[in-house]
Amino acid sequence: MSATSLSAPAEREPIHTRRVTCQGFRRADGLWDIEGHLTDVKSYGFHTEERGHLDPGTPIHQMWMRLTVDDKLTVMAVEAVTQDSPYRACGSITPSFQQLVGLRVGPGWTRAVKERLGGPKGCTHLVELLGPLATTAFQTVYPILAREAAERARAAGTPLPDDGKRPVLLNMCHIFDSNGEVVRRNWPAHYTGEAGAERREEAAE
Known part of the structure; x- marks a missing residue:
């Protein structure tokens, strides 16, 4: 801490x-x-x-x-x-x-x-x-x-839309490093750490 x-x-x-x-x-x-x-x-x-x-x-x-x-x-x-x-x-x-x-x-x-x-x-x-x-x-x-997008999705019983866009906070600081745990947990499609590399390799096979 x-x-x-x-x-x-x-x-x-x-x-x-x-x-x-x-x-x-x-x-x-x-x-x-x-x-x-x-x-x-x-x-x-x-x-x-x-x-x-x-x-x-x-x-x-x-x-x-x-x-x-x-x-x-x-x-x-x-x-x-x-x-x-x-x-x-x-x-x-x-x-x-x-x-x-x-x-x-x-x-x-x-x-x-x-x-x-x-x-x-x-x-x-x-x-x-x-x-x-x-x-x-x-x-x-x-x-x-x-928050409003999440509320609309919950009210409609649908998942949050994923537009595939790069998250605004990505690589803005060390917490949002694309190789880091926060990105892996919240935006796995944009994670560039070891697990992300493995997924890309599997997709290419």
């Missing part, structure tokens, strides 16, 4: 806190809203070129993002807001995030985001927020759709 928390730290003082909060919502119109909020604060007061003195705990960055997606995680609408930033012009880049409309959250998402919004084409902090927003989209949409 892994540890329940970090070990006791050395004597220290807090300097910087970044908070990222993401939430997923099901909308009445059948779409999904995935929202993120990012803040950066310091434990000390300091001077900024355009905002002047900032007291301890005053956000140097505060950004919001909403992705509206469909059941396939295709982005249907985007709203990005820079509420607090070091420079007044920081928020002028938010319209560029409309380039996300039409993209699908899934394989290739990070690359597509960087191509459109990386470096001077976007805002570092809003782009970083898109990572946890993508994870939140998966966690929001797929469990609900899977």
